[in-house]
Amino acid sequence: MLLLECPYCGVAADETELAAGGEAHLKRETVGSLDAEFEEYLFMRENPRGVHFERWRHAYGCGKWFLAARDTMTLEVFGTYPAQSKKPPKAIENLIKKKRPDWKGWA
Amino acid sequence: MKRYSAFAIAREAARYHTGWERAWAAPEPKPQYDVIVIGAGGHGLATAYYLGKNHGIKNVAIIEKGWLGGGNTGRNTTIIRSNYLQDPSAAIYEKARSLYETMSQDLNYNVMFSPRGLIMLAQTHHEVRGYQRTAYANALQGVKTEFIGPERVKELVPIIDITGPRYPVLGGLYQARGGTARHDAVAWGYARACSDMGMHVLQKTEVTAIRSDAGNVTGVETSRGFIGCKKLSIVVAGHSGHVAEMAGFRLPIESVALQALVSEPIKPCMDVVVMANTVHGYMSQSDKGEMVIGGGTDGYNNYTQRGSFHHIEETVRALIETFPMLSRLKMLRQWGGIVDITGDRSPILSKTPLGNCFINCGWGTGGFKAIPGSGWAMAELVAKGEPGPLAAEFGLDRFRQGRFIDESVAAGVAH
Ligand SMILES: Cc1cc2nc3c(=O)[nH]c(=O)nc-3n(C[C@H](O)[C@H](O)[C@H](O)COP(=O)(O)OP(=O)(O)OC[C@H]3O[C@@H](n4cnc5c(N)ncnc54)[C@H](O)[C@@H]3O)c2cc1C
Ligand SMILES: [Zn+2]
Numbered sequence: 001m002l003l004l005e006c007p008y009c010g011v012a013a014d015e016t017e018l019a020a021g022g023e024a025h026l027k028r029e030t031v032g033s034l035d036a037e038f039e040e041y042l043f044m045r046e047n048p049r050g051v052h053f054e055r056w057r058h059a060y061g062c063g064k065w066f067l068a069a070r071d072t073m074t075l076e077v078f079g080t081y082p083a084q085s086k087k088p089p090k091a092i093e094n095l096i097k098k099k100r101p102d103w104k105g106w107a
Numbered sequence: 108m109k110r111y112s113a114f115a116i117a118r119e120a121a122r123y124h125t126g127w128e129r130a131w132a133a134p135e136p137k138p139q140y141d142v143i144v145i146g147a148g149g150h151g152l153a154t155a156y157y158l159g160k161n162h163g164i165k166n167v168a169i170i171e172k173g174w175l176g177g178g179n180t181g182r183n184t185t186i187i188r189s190n191y192l193q194d195p196s197a198a199i200y201e202k203a204r205s206l207y208e209t210m211s212q213d214l215n216y217n218v219m220f221s222p223r224g225l226i227m228l229a230q231t232h233h234e235v236r237g238y239q240r241t242a243y244a245n246a247l248q249g250v251k252t253e254f255i256g257p258e259r260v261k262e263l264v265p266i267i268d269i270t271g272p273r274y275p276v277l278g279g280l281y282q283a284r285g286g287t288a289r290h291d292a293v294a295w296g297y298a299r300a301c302s303d304m305g306m307h308v309l310q311k312t313e314v315t316a317i318r319s320d321a322g323n324v325t326g327v328e329t330s331r332g333f334i335g336c337k338k339l340s341i342v343v344a345g346h347s348g349h350v351a352e353m354a355g356f357r358l359p360i361e362s363v364a365l366q367a368l369v370s371e372p373i374k375p376c377m378d379v380v381v382m383a384n385t386v387h388g389y390m391s392q393s394d395k396g397e398m399v400i401g402g403g404t405d406g407y408n409n410y411t412q413r414g415s416f417h418h419i420e421e422t423v424r425a426l427i428e429t430f431p432m433l434s435r436l437k438m439l440r441q442w443g444g445i446v447d448i449t450g451d452r453s454p455i456l457s458k459t460p461l462g463n464c465f466i467n468c469g470w471g472t473g474g475f476k477a478i479p480g481s482g483w484a485m486a487e488l489v490a491k492g493e494p495g496p497l498a499a500e501f502g503l504d505r506f507r508q509g510r511f512i513d514e515s516v517a518a519g520v521a522h
């Protein structure tokens with residue numbers, strides 16, 4: 001069972017309280033974008049074995065979307081941060097680098 | 108290869124079973140093969156088998172990082188059906204189902220195919236309409252199914268409660284020749300047949316990199332050194348994204364955990380397969396008497412082969428409403444597999460951006476039933492370099508073109 005801390009209300013929420021929302025930091029495409037760009041945005045995914053940035057919603061709590069950094073091989077959670085972030089906070093990045101020296105790095 | 112038969116059993120019984128030979132060889136890798144298949148699950152082994160049988164290509168290695176059949180092929184609930192909505196799906200799944208009918212004879216290996224019949228329950232009016240539509244589509248596709256009423260469901264499955272308070276049974280989509288088979292035997296039977304053709308099944312050999320020259324594949328780096336090949340077929344299910352990255356391209360796939368569980372063995376009580384998609388549960392009874400139960404996938408990316416307990420709880424809770432007698436059963440074992448889910452819930456059998464490199468993946472929660480048909484279609488693609496009619500619609504390019512084979516509406520559940 002995953003435990004993620006909601007960065008808005010501070011609750012350490014059980015997985016049953018949350019809804020998973022897939023890969024985070026996708027570049028949203030719009031009118032005028034090419035087919036290949038839409039394909040990237042809608043379907044292509046990192047799906048890494050290891051460090052993954054992803055969206056979650058505190059569905060049975062405050063209802064807000066937030067982002068999390070997690071390892072898909074161990075289920076270890078590195079931290080959570082607000083949905084408005086363009087990239088993970090420095091503190092989380094540094095923590096990941098320390099724990100996963102062979103991580104290919106942010107984006 | 109010595110054939111298995113009633114006579115062979117009698118002969119061996121008479122000499123204390125000293126004459127059985129190994130089912131498949133454990134050879135050292137050659138420096139070079141015509142074709143390398145990565146992944147000795149059902150789909151990889153079937154690809155190799157039909158490369159040899161249909162196309163005469165026998166200088167083949169199937170490379171497996173663990174033991175053969177140890178991925179999803181050995182972890183699934185073995186449901187076989189072909190009652191899909193879209194034409195390309197019906198074609199490949201029905202091809203597979205019909206090959207299952209004669210697989211034991213073809214392979215001289217008992218895969219225990221049991222076409223005991225399969226019902227997909229309609230428990231909402233939406234589902235009634237949906238399955239009636241599928242029954243009409245199947246009639247046009249030449250797949251034998253029928254929509255049956257609740258009384259007929261009760262007749263076929265006496266342990267079912269069709270008057271449940273939340274989810275009454277309003278009917279069902281019935282495929283009389285759907286059923287189950289023994290999953291390990293499918294992998295073992297193909298491996299034995301491949302080995303007999305002189306192919307190499309290389310277990311405990313992990314592919315760690317893919318080598319290419321001028322845009323064409325030249326071989327793979329493995330935990331046992333470099334192995335060259337003229338053509339490469341990637342068939343690694345949940346690990347497809349990882350291996351595709353080695354080949355330098357991305358996939359429209361996410362890997363998540365899907366779980367199953369079995370009860371203690373009980374006397375025979377249900378001789379059809381029942382799927383209840385609204386409540387995310389499906390069940391059959393094994394020959395040992397265990398109730399074999401599967402549910403829905405977890406929502407998040409995961410490579411650990413273990414899922415979240417609350418999904419097991421949800422599945423069992425929902426099934427108990429439809430099968431009240433289950434509430435008395437103890438559950439014995441639970442396990443998970445990592446399934447490869449595509450954007451339209453349909454598989455990919457395709458050429459790739461790397462020359463002479465092909466990929467078969469995206470079978471997700473429902474590829475056991477497809478193994479022989481998928482191997483048949485994949486072998487044709489690898490041998491000829493172009494897809495035949497069965498694989499043609501399942502190319503990677505469909506995501507860019509918006510040409511989806513949308514089965515998530517028709518079967519929005521693990522199956
Ligand atoms: C719990 C559960 C229930 C299911 N129920 C059903 C069902 O009832 N009916 C149905 O039709 N389908 C079902 N499925 C889906 C079905 O199991 C799969 O679609 C199917 O088995 C996939 O077969 P495969 O050969 O593609 O993959 P796998 O059997 O997973 O084989 C892939 C192989 O590739 C190997 N591999 C990976 N990476 C490497 C590497 N780098 N080097 C070498 N080898 C590598 C793996 O070790 C693995 O053995 C279920 C799945 C699960 C998990
Ligand atoms: Zn919250």
